[in-house]
Amino acid sequence: MSQINALPASGINVSFEFFPPKTDRMEETLWRSIERLAPLGPHFVSVTYGAGGSTRERTHHTIERILKETSLTPAAHLTCVDASREEVDEVVRQYRDTGVKHFVALRGDSQDGVGQAYVPRADGYRNAAELIAGMRAIDDFEISVSAYPEKHPESPDFATDIDLLKRKVDNGATRAITQFFFDNEVFERYVERVRRAGIYIPIVPGIVPIHDFTKVSRFSKACGAAIPAWLAERFEGLEEDEQTRSHVAAAFCAEQVLDLTRRGISDFHFYTMNRADLVYSICHILGLRARQPASAGAEAAAA
Numbered sequence: 650m651s652q653i654n655a656l657p658a659s660g661i662n663v664s665f666e667f668f669p670p671k672t673d674r675m676e677e678t679l680w681r682s683i684e685r686l687a688p689l690g691p692h693f694v695s696v697t698y699g700a701g702g703s704t705r706e707r708t709h710h711t712i713e714r715i716l717k718e719t720s721l722t723p724a725a726h727l728t729c730v731d732a733s734r735e736e737v738d739e740v741v742r743q744y745r746d747t748g749v750k751h752f753v754a755l756r757g758d759s760q761d762g763v764g765q766a767y768v769p770r771a772d773g774y775r776n777a778a779e780l781i782a783g784m785r786a787i788d789d790f791e792i793s794v795s796a797y798p799e800k801h802p803e804s805p806d807f808a809t810d811i812d813l814l815k816r817k818v819d820n821g822a823t824r825a826i827t828q829f830f831f832d833n834e835v836f837e838r839y840v841e842r843v844r845r846a847g848i849y850i851p852i853v854p855g856i857v858p859i860h861d862f863t864k865v866s867r868f869s870k871a872c873g874a875a876i877p878a879w880l881a882e883r884f885e886g887l888e889e890d891e892q893t894r895s896h897v898a899a900a901f902c903a904e905q906v907l908d909l910t911r912r913g914i915s916d917f918h919f920y921t922m923n924r925a926d927l928v929y930s931i932c933h934i935l936g937l938r939a940r941q942p943a944s945a946g947a948e949a950a951a952a
């Protein structure tokens with residue numbers, strides 16, 4: 650087997666991102682996915698915080714359940730949107746008291762929607778850098794933050810964007826997780842820029858498996874992640890062909906992460922969309938193996 654096809658296997662760290670479910674059915678789907686992915690031994694699993702804090706209780710509930718029912722390490726996403734500093738600090742303290750030691754600290758988007766100008770509350774944290782300083786004043790947490798290989802859409806230029814990342818690190822951020830991207834050259838150039846700015850925390854690529862190309866394209870536009878023409882071409886004409894779409898998605902995702910490993914990347918953060926199938930396959934390709942039976946269902950199928 651050539652070097653290029655060798656399994657990366659050891660030294661790979663993964664983390665998985667979930668969103669808090671809205672309905673009982675969605676909750677079941679989420680927990681099936683957690684059960685399937687947990688044996689892969691993720692470094693941590695994070696749970697998002699809905700726009701404008703709309704999922705505050707549901708995020709908290711999901712995090713609590715992860716703490717109670719699994720041995721996984723949860724990371725709670727938290728934004729500054731539409732909350733005073735005191736309110737946000739109280740949420741942080743509540744999490745700390747339930748055993749949470751890791752946050753993904755974010756500013757969040759305008760309540761008027763993604764892409765609309767963000768207006769901070771007069772008594773609130775103005776951005777993630779300020780939020781991190783507030784968290785650090787409460788306890789010695791592990792704090793992950795966002796990073797934008799194609800720059801944040803509100804940023805006038807890369808220098809401004811990276812300057813804010815530097816402020817987040819100076820205030821205590823320990824890891825950056827990137828917005829998803831599809832062109833690894835873009836990621837590599839971004840990491841070089843970040844290092845030149847004197848930022849040395851891990852910059853972990855955020856990987857989105859393309860379950861639904863139309864949805865991902867729509868979301869990409871809103872958050873400033875480019876879809877290369879060659880990638881769009883791969884999904885061309887597959888709108889009604891779910892099976893082929895999912896094979897193409899798996900092939901592309903495998904290609905992307907394996908190329909990143911060849912560029913020296915060993916940590917990956919997967920935006921799971923609460924689905925395990927594609928992420929499980931990609932982790933398998935990365936050389937990760939379940940440390941215990943993935944689930945009773947999988948055992949039965951294997952027998």
Ligand code: FAD
Pocket residue numbers: 696697698699700701726727728753754755756757758759775776777778794795796801803804805809810811813814826827828829855
């Ligand atoms: P910040 O890091 O505070 O700022 C983002 C950028 O905006 C900066 O890089 C800078 O370029 C610009 N900017 C901010 N303030 C200023 C200023 N004063 N002057 C000039 N430029 C400025 N959203 C959710 O609602 N819930 C989630 O759970 C969630 N999880 C996420 C997880 C990850 C890994 C990522 C990458 C994004 C996530 N988001 C989430 C989306 C995020 O909330 C949006 O991208 C939001 O617009 C910016 O939040 P932030 O923390 O990146 O902001």
